[in-house]
Amino acid sequence: MERVIRFYKNAKHEWYADIPEWSGSIEDLQMVEGADELLNWISANESECKLLMADEQIENAEILNLVYVREENLGGGGDYMLESFRGEFKNHKLWLCNVTEFVFKQLPERIYFKEVE
Incomplete structure (x- = not known):
């Protein structure tokens, strides 16, 4: 399965996934525990990016x-675990919630994943 997902920062510089069909709380879509740091790398500190x-x-x-459920x-x-990013060793751990x-x-x-226009 492939899916393009838009990620954006709010006024507090917190990252969120844009999942229109999500009927749960907006807080469930916040990217935390390492996922936010990865999005900063991908976006080059811009306020939005789209990933395939x-x-x-x-x-x-x-x-x-996946290292742990x-x-x-x-x-x-x-x-x-993201072992490398854009050819650079990272060994970066992040959490992705049940979304x-x-x-x-x-x-x-x-x-x-990769960034798309």
């Missing part, structure tokens, strides 16, 4: 590897 995200390999994509009482979703499962209909072992 997929649970199957796409050409020239970065890769997030969190129990619901720990926020659900999963902890992912990831909503988008992909599962918690993918790998998430491939």
